[in-house]
Amino acid sequence: MTDQSTAESLKKLRREIDRHNHLYHVLDQPEISDAQFDALMNELLALEADHPDLVTPDSPSQRVGAQPASGFQEVRHPVPLLGLGNAFDEDEFMAWLRRAADMLERDDFDLVCELKFDGLAVALTYEDGILVRGATRGNGTSGEDVTLNLRTIRSVPLRVPVKENGIRPPARFEVRGEALFPKSAFERFNEQRREQGLPTYANPRNTAAGSLRQLDPRLTAERPLDIFVYSLGWAEGPAPETPVPDTHWERLSFLADLGFKTNPHNRLVSAPEEATDFHKQWLEAKEDLDYGCDGSVIKINRLDFQQHLGHVGREPRWAVAFKFPATQETTQVEDIRVNVGRTGSLNPYAILEPVNIAGATVKQATLHNEDYIRSKDIRIGDWVVVERAGEVIPQIVTVIESRRTGEERVFEMPDTCPSCGGPAARKGEEAVTLCDNPACPAQLVRLVEHFVSRGAMDIEGMGAKQGQALIERGLLSDVSDLYALKMEDLVAIDRMGEKSSANLLAAIEKSKEQSLSRLLTALGIPHVGSEVAEVIAGRFLKLDALMDAAAEDLEAIDSIGPKIAEAVVEYFANDANREVVRKLRERGVNTEQEAEEDAGPQVLEGLRFVVTGRLASFSRSEIQNRIKALGGAVSGSVSKNTNYLVAGADAGSKLADAQRLEVTVLDEDEFQALIESKQGLVNEVRSP
Numbered sequence: 001m002t003d004q005s006t007a008e009s010l011k012k013l014r015r016e017i018d019r020h021n022h023l024y025h026v027l028d029q030p031e032i033s034d035a036q037f038d039a040l041m042n043e044l045l046a047l048e049a050d051h052p053d054l055v056t057p058d059s060p061s062q063r064v065g066a067q068p069a070s071g072f073q074e075v076r077h078p079v080p081l082l083g084l085g086n087a088f089d090e091d092e093f094m095a096w097l098r099r100a101a102d103m104l105e106r107d108d109f110d111l112v113c114e115l116k117f118d119g120l121a122v123a124l125t126y127e128d129g130i131l132v133r134g135a136t137r138g139n140g141t142s143g144e145d146v147t148l149n150l151r152t153i154r155s156v157p158l159r160v161p162v163k164e165n166g167i168r169p170p171a172r173f174e175v176r177g178e179a180l181f182p183k184s185a186f187e188r189f190n191e192q193r194r195e196q197g198l199p200t201y202a203n204p205r206n207t208a209a210g211s212l213r214q215l216d217p218r219l220t221a222e223r224p225l226d227i228f229v230y231s232l233g234w235a236e237g238p239a240p241e242t243p244v245p246d247t248h249w250e251r252l253s254f255l256a257d258l259g260f261k262t263n264p265h266n267r268l269v270s271a272p273e274e275a276t277d278f279h280k281q282w283l284e285a286k287e288d289l290d291y292g293c294d295g296s297v298i299k300i301n302r303l304d305f306q307q308h309l310g311h312v313g314r315e316p317r318w319a320v321a322f323k324f325p326a327t328q329e330t331t332q333v334e335d336i337r338v339n340v341g342r343t344g345s346l347n348p349y350a351i352l353e354p355v356n357i358a359g360a361t362v363k364q365a366t367l368h369n370e371d372y373i374r375s376k377d378i379r380i381g382d383w384v385v386v387e388r389a390g391e392v393i394p395q396i397v398t399v400i401e402s403r404r405t406g407e408e409r410v411f412e413m414p415d416t417c418p419s420c421g422g423p424a425a426r427k428g429e430e431a432v433t434l435c436d437n438p439a440c441p442a443q444l445v446r447l448v449e450h451f452v453s454r455g456a457m458d459i460e461g462m463g464a465k466q467g468q469a470l471i472e473r474g475l476l477s478d479v480s481d482l483y484a485l486k487m488e489d490l491v492a493i494d495r496m497g498e499k500s501s502a503n504l505l506a507a508i509e510k511s512k513e514q515s516l517s518r519l520l521t522a523l524g525i526p527h528v529g530s531e532v533a534e535v536i537a538g539r540f541l542k543l544d545a546l547m548d549a550a551a552e553d554l555e556a557i558d559s560i561g562p563k564i565a566e567a568v569v570e571y572f573a574n575d576a577n578r579e580v581v582r583k584l585r586e587r588g589v590n591t592e593q594e595a596e597e598d599a600g601p602q603v604l605e606g607l608r609f610v611v612t613g614r615l616a617s618f619s620r621s622e623i624q625n626r627i628k629a630l631g632g633a634v635s636g637s638v639s640k641n642t643n644y645l646v647a648g649a650d651a652g653s654k655l656a657d658a659q660r661l662e663v664t665v666l667d668e669d670e671f672q673a674l675i676e677s678k679q680g681l682v683n684e685v686r687s688p
């Protein structure tokens with residue numbers, strides 16, 4: 001091959017690789033498999049190895065430089081990188097908008113809504129279509145030259161050629177954006193470090209910052225950083241055939257056309273309410289993003305308006321960071337304690353130095369079980385990052401190992417139950433430590449709480465407090481004793497009047513009629529939740545039959561595996577449990593149910609549902625079972641594959657997800673109507 005034609009082949013190959021790289025890392029729409037991509041890359045490497053003189057710095061083979069830098073040069077930003085003023089609530093956001101409107105003497109301007117990425121700001125400079133410099137923001141006036149490290153980020157184009165559609169980059173220009181460590185990649189990265197016995201990192205943001213400041217770009221390359229570009233910093237001639245657009249929105253799409261990764265969630269809006277809606281929507285949905293996002297950024301679209309508004313100090317008047325309330329804070333683990341769950345599980349939890357997170361004081365975090373504590377290596381005295389997301393129990397995200405002093409104490413799971421003092425141990429492969437004394441008082445409180453709950457026997461007016469009081473008075477030694485309670489027992493409890501005692505007795509009485517599946521749920525057999533209980537009850541119909549069933553009988557049921565089968569058999573093999581059941585029956589609790597009628601045509605077959613919010617005529621599990629009985633599938637979160645969201649009152653983030661993904665939302669009546677219309681169709685087809 002002549003050098004001429006080799007050079008041609010190399011050029012074509014590089015273009016092809018660049019194109020696939022863009023499809024994969026920028027657009028998230030790969031056209032070829034990883035293996036096919038690797039094959040192209042290997043072809044390039046082989047050709048370049050034979051022709052080292054033809055290797056160019058913008059070749060995709062040259063992302064990771066071999067030469068570690070000895071330090072970072074300071075670079076002055078030709079145009080300073082400004083910061084952003086903050087708005088912490090809607091009032092502050094509206095105040096910002098009003099000030100801008102006053103200065104512009106109009107209020108009919110468009111706004112661009114963007115996400116505020118929680119990474120670090122970088123500036124990329126291109127000359128004649130080639131990436132020549134990448135720098136950190138630094139203090140805004142000058143930053144550090146981290147070109148070699150930024151080159152390792154696959155979504156940073158090394159070359160910005162004239163596009164096929166004629167779009168041409170300016171001769172010299174700078175784009176600005178945010179470098180990030182994707183959350184999923186961060187978890188994998190920490191997982192690997194843990195396996196290698198290396199200290200883990202506290203959060204994706206700091207790790208992204210640390211990665212960009214690695215002296216050896218090979219280390220940066222091992223960390224899959226990403227970038228979102230959010231503005232054109234500056235651009236200069238010679239006058240391009242493609243003029244640089246004069247609104248921010250068009251500039252974003254210009255940058256995307258040039259091959260940069262812009263955020264697909266950016267929106268152009270014309271009314272302030274649309275901007276606040278955008279903000280609220282992402283407040284709910286931000287956890288679904290694979291990168292940190294701590295607010296929205298609202299920008300005035302027209303560049304001439306931006307110029308007119310100018311900036312105060314380092315903060316532009318034409319943009320504002322509309323922040324979400326923080327959901328993570330750092331605090332210290334003061335102690336690790338254990339409580340006892342209803343199945344006798346010893347549940348460790350952390351006592352934290354109280355810390356305010358998004359308006360609520362957090363004092364405790366769940367630690368799940370012994371393995372969880374080991375895998376995160378959480379010690380008493382550790383500084384930790386704590387997260388509170390929505391209604392979820394606070395969690396320890398990570399330990400800040402760099403703040404250890406050596407004074408921290410490793411927690412040992414107790415080998416006796418903290419409530420009854422009986423032996424506690426792990427069974428087989430299970431992560432939980434169990435107290436296997438069925439008469440353990442702490443267990444009984446939890447079991448009573450579960451027994452009376454809405455999805456189980458549904459006894460209103462009874463809860464952990466009343467249960468505890470009755471247990472202390474010796475009136476409850478197992479759940480069957482609920483059905484022997486008398487008026488005088490209840491009025492003796494603190495804050496229980498005659499009226500509420502009478503109501504409670506009536507609720508207890510009524511619960512005797514609950515279905516077998518609810519009773520099974522209520523017993524609190526390990527691994528038997530309401531869905532499993534329904535399946536088992538539907539098959540055995542009588543509690544007696546189930547009590548004498550062998551593991552094989554249970555495993556013969558479609559959705560029942562060996563773990564559940566074994567748990568059920570073991571539960572009924574225990575004499576204490578059999579005695580509870582006997583007493584329940586003796587005291588009038590229903591232990592049977594009728595066979596279900598033939599499920600009928602599977603009219604919802606192939607359809608995927610998500611159920612959310614409070615429903616009026618169904619419990620959540622009832623409607624889910626109904627869907628399944630009709631052949632539909634139920635999942636926990638809304639995705640592109642969801643066909644319908646059935647939403648009750650106070651539907652939260654799932655509703656927002658559905659709206660964003662354009663998934664059809666049904667209320668209960670519409671859900672009924674859907675089923676009826678489908679059943680109608682089937683009947684029509686069936687009847688001659």
Ligand code: IVH
Binds near residue numbers: 084085120297321
């Ligand atoms: S625009 C003058 N847009 O926020 C405009 N900044 O305090 C300033 N940031 O460190 C930048 N997401 O890195 C802009 N969509 C976004 C952003 C964003 C995150 C960061 C930026 C800077 C800080 C500004």
